Amino acid sequence: MKRFFLKALYVVATLNYPRLRRDLRYFVRDNYFARLNQLRFIRQDFVSKKPYKVIDYHGEFDQELRYVLPFAYWHYCNGTLKQTIGCSNTKAFYFFSPDHVERYEKRVWQAGYGYYDVPNMTHSPTFDFSKWARVPFKTHYQNTRFRYSKPTLVIANKYNIEWDQPPINFLDIPALDRIVTACKDKYQIIYNRPLATQIVGDNSETLDLHEHAWLREHHPDVLLMNDLYEQNRSSVDNYNHFQLLVYANCDRFISMHGGTAALASYFGGINIILSQPGGGKEHDFNEYETIFPALSGASIRHARTVEEVFGFVDSLF
Incomplete structure (x- = not known):
């Protein structure tokens, strides 16, 4: 029966999006099926309304966010909501959960495929926001400890294998030098590229860009998240x-394509996202104008090249 519905929904996706590439229609089909799957819970969600939902996920960080x-x-x-189950060090993300269990030590990207338990489960030209609510991270976690004399600018970089290829979306040392030089007088810059030991890994191997030592030497006024974390380790639960x-x-x-960009989109303001063509499906489905702004109301600027990042920095920051 499930196979029949999936085939039928692929036909519907084809009729609705005839210009979409054949392989991309599978994403639309899967989201259709995930939304129809929610019909099973109408009575529990809208009539009895008692805690029953157990959400269990250990796939990609980007999908989780x-x-x-x-x-x-x-x-x-x-x-x-009855219980949430996730990876190690995710309790802070589920601060609202009545019972959060950290069951998994590693993320498995394949776990996101065929995961029909949420109404939006993968890339899509449209999203169903009827069972989707903004998580108020900014309100819940605002504090006076990490405030500075100048407004904060977070550079959330990454340098890891992407789609089984060498790193694609990242800022190298010359790019960092240009951005820091342009912004350091106006902003307190905080540089964030988590070490592999600080986050739960998936299939994307983290590589070394050697920029931390360079920043300490050439831009000592930039605060490194790794250093701040060590200084505050006794008063926080974990890196997340x-x-x-x-x-x-x-x-x-x-921020950079993927979970790095999604997390930075949760806090309002302006988020410049470097996401170069030829990688993820966000480009094909125009998601930097749909799901990413929806996370907090942030103003998203999609840079397709590092040069475009520089242009947005010059005009917006």
Whole structure:
């Protein structure tokens, strides 16, 4: 029966989006099926409204931020959330959960495929926001500890294998030098590229850009998240908790494609996202104008090249 419905929904996706590439229609089909799957819970969600929903996820961080967390928060607001289950060091993301269990030590990207338990489960030209609610990270985690004399600018970089290829979306040392030089007089810059030991890994191997030592030597006024974390380690639960505390006081971000960009989009303000063509499906579905702004109301600027990042920095920051 499931196979029949999936085939039928692929036909519907083809009729609705005839110009979309054949392989991309599978994403639309899967989202259709995930939304129809929610019909099973009409009575529990809208009639009895008792805590029953258990949300269990250990797939990609990006999917968790965009789809799973807002779904879980909707159930919390609806009074129907019973338990959430996730990876190590995710409790801070599920601060609202009545019972969060950290069951998994590693993320498995394949776990996101065929995961029909949430109404939005993958890339799509449209999203269903009927069971999707903004998670108020900024309000919940705002603090006075990580405030500075100048407004904060977070550069959330990454340098890892992408789609089984060498790093694609990242700022190298010359690019960092140009951005820091342009912005350091106006902003307190905080540089964030988590080490592999600080976050739960998936299939994307983290490589070394050697920029931390370079920043310490050439731009000592830039605060490194790794250093700040070590200084505050005794008063935070883990690196994810620490990131939320720092980000909550910030309205300006430069971030990279994937989970790095999704997390920075949770805190309002302006988020410049470097996402070069030829990689993820966000380009094909125009998601930097749909799901990413929806995460907090942030103003998203999609840079397709590093040069475009420089242009946005010059005009906006």
